[in-house]
Amino acid sequence: MNDRLFKNKLMGRFIGFWFETTDTIRLDTFRMCLGISILLYMGFRWQYADEWLTREGFHISAQNLPFLSMKVPLLPLLFLPIFGAFFFASILALIVGWQTRWAIWSVWGCLLYVTCADQLAAFSPNKILLAVLFILGFAPFGTYWSVSKGQPQRQPVWPVRVFQITMIVHFFMAGWAKVVFGEWMTNPLVLWTQMHGTYRTHFAGFLLNLLSPKVWTFMQINALLVELLSPFLFISKKLRWLGFLWMGSLLIMIALTMKHLIYFMLIIASFFVLFVEEDALHRFRKSINVFSVKRAFEKPER
Secondary structure (H helix, E strand, C coil): CCCHHHHHHHHHHHHHHCEEEEECHHHHHHHHHHHHHHHHHHEEEHHHHHHHHECCCCCCCEEECCCCCCCCCCCCCHHHHHHHHHHHHHHHHHHHHHHHCCCCHHHHHHHHHHHHHCCCCCCHHHHHHHHHHHHHHHHCCCCCCCCCCCCCCEEEEHHHHHHHHHHHHHHHHHHHHHHCCCCCCCCCCHHHHCCCCCCHHHHHHHHHHHHHHHHHHHHHHHHHHHHHCHHHHHHCCCCCHHHHHEEEEHHHHHHHEEEHHHHHHHHHHHHHHHHHHHHHHHHHHHHCCHHHHHCCCCCCCC
């Protein structure tokens, strides 16, 4: 009898963890932050759009790279502004929450195309964004950043859980790979050596001249610890503030010292809002006036 009660209680917790309802504001805020990070990332990459989306650039043939099977036709140069206008309009619609589901799939389709057009230049941000947008495209949506009849809108919690677990697994596996496949446990100067690579920024060069190798060893241990401890830091509500500060400082350091990785760090940082308490997000929403853009697309109430 006790075993049956225990199993029923455990099953109830499992079902509640994945399928209970939650305030829409978490997923909504994540959608906005993710859209802004996509806008900044693709805005930077668009400076070279003619090189990786048209025949004006250098493209290795499929015969020389047979493992890149998803080849797509390249755009005519005259069509590039039209594609860009549609792509960035879709991203803006995603940010403001206008025709949200259509906007998500439009951004996903455009991102899939630009990823396949030049797969050698498509790094981790493209692949992560494609997976996240695909899941987000099936997520049930409530009313974004609004309150109906004085009560917050509700939606199933499973998309939030999927993205929360994704972030935790991403951080933990990054640390695990450093331990199992790297030299971070045996070589105290791995981080110091990496800072001398081609991704080094001017700020990284300044730090290399300023800080001794022992300081870089300390930062190496710090980075490894926060990644390995990320499941405890973000699952525990009591430790979550420490996770925000500790992991946030690591992301800022990477963005400042590794060239162009700031856009990847912004994408990863978007996941942080999924762990912020709903009351805090509502207080933030009330403290700023972000409704004017959304209301422009809404029909006035009668």
